[in-house]
Amino acid sequence: MAPLLQVNGIKTYYGNICALKGVTFEVNAGEIVCLIGSNGAGKTTTLKSITGLLHPQEGSIFFNNEEITLLDAHRIVEKGISMVPEGRHVFSKLTTLENLEMGAFTRKDRTAIQQDIENVFQLFPRLKERAKQSAGTLSGGEQQMLAIARALMAKPKLLLLDEPSMGLAPILLESIFDNIKEINAQGTTVLLVEQNTKLALAIADRGYVLQTGLVSLSGMSKELRESEMVQKTYLGVA
Amino acid sequence: MQKIIEQLINGLTVGSFYALIALGYTMVYGVLSMINFAHGDIFMVGAYFGCFTITQLSKSGFAESNPALAIIYTFAAGALGAALTGVTVERLAYRPLRKASRLSTLISAIGTSIFLEEFVRLVPKFGSMISSIHFGEQYIFPASWRSAIVKVTQTFGGAMVKAYPGILGTEGIKLGGVSISYSRILIMAVAIVFMVLLYLLVRFTKLGKAMRAVSEDKETASLMGINVNRIISSTFFIGSALAGIAGVMMGIFYLQIRTTMGFTPGIKAFTAAVVGGIGNIPGAMLGGYLLGLAEVISVQFLPAVYKDIVAFAILIVMLIVKPTGILGGSGGKNKL
Numbered sequence: 001m002a003p004l005l006q007v008n009g010i011k012t013y014y015g016n017i018c019a020l021k022g023v024t025f026e027v028n029a030g031e032i033v034c035l036i037g038s039n040g041a042g043k044t045t046t047l048k049s050i051t052g053l054l055h056p057q058e059g060s061i062f063f064n065n066e067e068i069t070l071l072d073a074h075r076i077v078e079k080g081i082s083m084v085p086e087g088r089h090v091f092s093k094l095t096t097l098e099n100l101e102m103g104a105f106t107r108k109d110r111t112a113i114q115q116d117i118e119n120v121f122q123l124f125p126r127l128k129e130r131a132k133q134s135a136g137t138l139s140g141g142e143q144q145m146l147a148i149a150r151a152l153m154a155k156p157k158l159l160l161l162d163e164p165s166m167g168l169a170p171i172l173l174e175s176i177f178d179n180i181k182e183i184n185a186q187g188t189t190v191l192l193v194e195q196n197t198k199l200a201l202a203i204a205d206r207g208y209v210l211q212t213g214l215v216s217l218s219g220m221s222k223e224l225r226e227s228e229m230v231q232k233t234y235l236g237v238a
Numbered sequence: 239m240q241k242i243i244e245q246l247i248n249g250l251t252v253g254s255f256y257a258l259i260a261l262g263y264t265m266v267y268g269v270l271s272m273i274n275f276a277h278g279d280i281f282m283v284g285a286y287f288g289c290f291t292i293t294q295l296s297k298s299g300f301a302e303s304n305p306a307l308a309i310i311y312t313f314a315a316g317a318l319g320a321a322l323t324g325v326t327v328e329r330l331a332y333r334p335l336r337k338a339s340r341l342s343t344l345i346s347a348i349g350t351s352i353f354l355e356e357f358v359r360l361v362p363k364f365g366s367m368i369s370s371i372h373f374g375e376q377y378i379f380p381a382s383w384r385s386a387i388v389k390v391t392q393t394f395g396g397a398m399v400k401a402y403p404g405i406l407g408t409e410g411i412k413l414g415g416v417s418i419s420y421s422r423i424l425i426m427a428v429a430i431v432f433m434v435l436l437y438l439l440v441r442f443t444k445l446g447k448a449m450r451a452v453s454e455d456k457e458t459a460s461l462m463g464i465n466v467n468r469i470i471s472s473t474f475f476i477g478s479a480l481a482g483i484a485g486v487m488m489g490i491f492y493l494q495i496r497t498t499m500g501f502t503p504g505i506k507a508f509t510a511a512v513v514g515g516i517g518n519i520p521g522a523m524l525g526g527y528l529l530g531l532a533e534v535i536s537v538q539f540l541p542a543v544y545k546d547i548v549a550f551a552i553l554i555v556m557l558i559v560k561p562t563g564i565l566g567g568s569g570g571k572n573k574l
Contacts, residue, residue: 053457077463089458091451101444102451106463154463 002065004029004189005050005081005158010059010069012042012049019045021213022059027158027191032184034192034200034221036234037210043193044086046210047160050191051083052076064157078106080157084164086193088147092136096127099135099146103153113153120149123179141172148179158189165196177203197234201225209234243416245534251422251491253530254429258484259507260514260522261436262324262477268453268517269473272332272343276350277481278504280324284482285495286358287319288312289402290394292489296403305405309490312405313428316486317479323354324478325471333467351500358395359497365391399496402489425487432480433523439476440519449473453517502546509553515566524564 003026012020020042027033035043048054050061052073061069068076082103091099100120104113121128124145130138135146144164151159161180165173173196181203184190194200201207201221209217209230217229224230259281266274274280292312295301301308331350335343369384371377377384410419440446451459452469460466488503489495506529514525529549536548556563 051461053460072465073457073460074463074465077461083461085458085461089455091454091458093454094447094450098447098450102447102459102462102464105444105448150462 001029002062003027004064005191006062007046007050008060008062010046010049010056010061012045012054012056014045019213020049020056023210023213023215024059025208025215025218027189029157029189030184030187031206032180032190032192032204034194034204034207035210036194036197036200036207036224036230038195038233040212041210042213043210044162045213047083047162047191047193050076050160051081074106077154077156080155081160082151082154082156082158083160084147084151084162086162086166088140088143090135090138090143090146090150093134095132095134096138096146097131099150100127100153103150104155106154116153116155120152123152123182124149140167141169141176144168144172144176145179148176148183152183152188156188158191159183161190161192161194163193163195165194165199173199197230201230240415244418245538246531247416247418247422247426249531249534250527251425251530252533253527254425255484255488255503255526256507256510256529257433257523257526258429258480258487259503260510260526261433261519262481263508263511264514264516264519264522265449265473265477267511268519269449269470270332270336272340273347273508273516274327274332274477275344275347275504276327276331276354277324277477278500278502278507279351279354280320280327280478280500281481281485281488281504282495282497282500283323283354283358283485284316284320284478285485285489285499286395286400287482288316288486289400289489289495291315292403292405293393296405301403301405309405309424312490313483313486316482318482320482320485321475321479324474324481327354328471328474333470355497355500359397361395362388362392395497397497399494402493402495404490404493406490421490425491428483428487432483436476436480437519445469445472506546506549509549511563512553512561513556513563515563518563518565521563521565528564 005027007023007025009022009024010020011018011022023042023046035046037043045054049056052071052075055070060067063079063081066079068079091102094102100117104116107113126142127145127149130142135143138146148164164176164180168176177199180190192200192204201224204221206220207218207224208215209224217224217227259277262277263274266272292301292308295308295311327350331346332343335346365387369379369387406420406424410417440449448459448464448469451462451464452466456466488499507526510525510529511522513528514521514523529552532552533545533549536545
């Protein structure tokens with residue numbers, strides 16, 4: 001069976017600067033796959049290229065056997081990919097509920113949307129308490145939950161998460177990562193970008209290591225955890 | 239006392255113009271963080287579309303037999319004409335410059351403003367040019383079309399001041415010695431209805447929520463599947479339609495329009511938007527009425543010619559004391 005997402009040698013530029021020098025990887029339906037790497041390795045650029053916020057100049061991206069390389073961002077959401085952007089980017093002037101409604105923007109099935117709002121409230125009970133509050137008044141952890149919940153409202157086949165651990169208290173980290181596992185268990189494929197390599201490898205099935213715009217290593221999470229390079233560079237094991 | 243109340247009503251009438259036009263400035267600023275300096279001319283275009291419609295309706299006698307319908311059609315024509323102009327301006331003059339520096343967009347807006355004024359002025363010339371296209375002895379349009387083109391374009395635009403047929407006359411009602419003309423009542427009522435509608439739209443509809451989302455963060459909005467360009471077009475459509483309505487009102491109120499009529503109300507409405515807090519919708523409404531009232535109050539104490547000075551003095555003081563406006567947030571981060 002063809003993978004759900006297939007990224008073939010994409011090269012993405014910011015002006016003249018080449019941020020991705022031919023990144024290739026794939027995500028199979030049902031998996032959690034993580035991209036790890038340090039600052040500036042091209043992780044976020046990779047996600048932005050998939051979601052259409054940036055367009056690669058070379059290479060191709062296939063989703064569900066359909067080429068999406070040059071589609072605009074809002075069309076790609078309709079295909080079934082949604083993204084939790086780095087730094088959460090909730091709409092701070094909108095209420096929690098309105099943020100969730102925006103997540104379901106492409107959908108027309110009102111009753112099902114209501115049902116899904118209830119579902120995400122079950123996953124994140126804290127959000128239900130904050131439903132009428134404007135999102136800017138939420139704490140960092142609540143905003144992260146809202147960003148994830150909002151992305152789920154599009155009913156994605158593939159969920160992209162960009163640095164969900166960023167700026168979260170350690171106690172919240174685990175619960176957010178438990179949520180991600182649960183979302184995956186309910187049938188959503190997950191592509192996770194994370195600087196917290198340890199946590200990422202703990203929940204992912206497979207991983208790719210990005211270095212200066214190229215995939216330098218890939219394998220099952222277990223293999224990556226044991227690889228000397230990963231241990232030295234990203235896990236801080238001497 | 240009567241005089242004071244009459245002056246207040248006068249201020250609310252003028253404030254209605256300012257408020258409706260200011261909404262367009264503030265909405266466009268909210269989604270694009272740019273000042274649409276062609277907005278005053280979009281207001282003017284709306285007045286001309288309304289004038290054309292009401293002139294036709296008066297000529298055919300329809301306006302006399304069905305004044306209510308005639309007024310509705312006039313407002314609809316003004317709103318639609320201005321809205322389509324606004325959307326076209328955004329598409330052609332602003333969207334290609336979306337990623338350019340602010341100065342480029344500003345210059346494009348000023349150019350658009352001059353273009354619209356001159357275009358409306360020259361419409362009859364275009365009409366006679368088009369109608370006289372010919373190859374040898376042969377005109378490409380039949381004679382009846384040619385005279386129709388000339389007639390329509392002459393009725394629509396031109397360098398001369400255009401008279402708005404007075405549908406409401408100068409009559410009105412008297413309330414305890416205070417007389418209020420029907421045209422003032424109509425203007426205030428229409429302005430309030432459309433402001434309430436706009437508020438409900440922005441607050442409760444999917445389009446309104448998407449406008450607020452786009453105003454806050456375009457990139458994330460597109461990640462929600464929101465077609466950002468379409469929302470921006472809708473914003474221009476709505477803001478320009480409100481300006482068109484204000485244009486028709488001004489025609490009904492002052493009974494004459496000209497191609498340069500957009501300049502002063504445009505800048506005053508911009509002042510109103512800044513006073514209320516640019517980017518903030520209730521702020522634009524508040525600023526519009528405050529400015530209208532400030533003008534009529536100033537007329538009580540100063541010669542009438544000073545009222546523009548008062549308006550712009552308010553702008554300057556506001557920019558110095560509280561640049562984000564009365565209802566504006568801090569740091570220029572006003573959002574719809």
